[in-house]
Amino acid sequence: MSETMKKFTPRDKGIKLVSKPNDFDVFDDDPDVLRAVLSCGHITDPNSLTDCCKTQLDYGQTEFKCPVCEETWPYDEVRKLAKLTLEEQLSFEEKLGTNTVKNLFDFRVCPGCSTFVERLDVSNLCVECPVCTEKTGNSYEFCWNCLREWKGSQNRAERCGNVGCTIDKKLLKDCPMISLTYFENKKVSGSLQLLLSDCARNTDEENTALAGKVSAESERQQGSLKQADVVSNV
Numbered sequence: 001m002s003e004t005m006k007k008f009t010p011r012d013k014g015i016k017l018v019s020k021p022n023d024f025d026v027f028d029d030d031p032d033v034l035r036a037v038l039s040c041g042h043i044t045d046p047n048s049l050t051d052c053c054k055t056q057l058d059y060g061q062t063e064f065k066c067p068v069c070e071e072t073w074p075y076d077e078v079r080k081l082a083k084l085t086l087e088e089q090l091s092f093e094e095k096l097g098t099n100t101v102k103n104l105f106d107f108r109v110c111p112g113c114s115t116f117v118e119r120l121d122v123s124n125l126c127v128e129c130p131v132c133t134e135k136t137g138n139s140y141e142f143c144w145n146c147l148r149e150w151k152g153s154q155n156r157a158e159r160c161g162n163v164g165c166t167i168d169k170k171l172l173k174d175c176p177m178i179s180l181t182y183f184e185n186k187k188v189s190g191s192l193q194l195l196l197s198d199c200a201r202n203t204d205e206e207n208t209a210l211a212g213k214v215s216a217e218s219e220r221q222q223g224s225l226k227q228a229d230v231v232s233n234v
């Protein structure tokens, strides 16, 4: 992936070097190659670390996390162990800044023109990009969830019509179970949870509002909800 292959040498000071295999690349296990031990304990070479962190920045992250153990790596550590070139450092720092701004305000990058677009209606995943719309003369809409051109009917809070558009399950991992008034003695889990796009981002105070959203969703979904989607609360 990297244009220039970066390598560690015994001259690299202040880096714990080992000959163990790369934890981020199963094919990189040559015992004659030096690799660095990250603060989380995992092993990397500069190229895998650069690519891994670049991807995280492209996904809008504001900090770097080990893909194996999810521990955070400070930027200074990444800069050193990924042997970032001056050009890479500038690009990383610029992206970190942009992503921070993007996270502060609810922005997404438009898949059509790569400009930041703000969502005005938080209950709708279908968002129009004013730049693309003006440029093409046709309304250009994209999905806030999967960041692809919008497909299907507008005004949808759960997903668009693109294959594979589902809410990030990882985000919903810690999502609290919520009682549904519609289904007596039932709690929401599994695929119904996936309907709640902003669930994981909600704070405790917001859960009351969320419960209302679930009820509304459950009513809308009543015809198609399968038995497997609901677990008994006993």
Ligand SMILES: [Zn+2]
Pocket (backbone or CB within 6 Å): 040, 041, 042, 066, 067, 068, 069, 070, 071
């Ligand atoms: Zn790790």
Ligand SMILES: [Zn+2]
Pocket (backbone or CB within 6 Å): 110, 111, 112, 113, 114, 115, 129, 130, 131, 132, 133, 140
């Ligand atoms: Zn656009």
Ligand SMILES: [Zn+2]
Pocket (backbone or CB within 6 Å): 143, 144, 145, 146, 147, 148, 159, 160, 161, 162, 165, 166
């Ligand atoms: Zn989508």
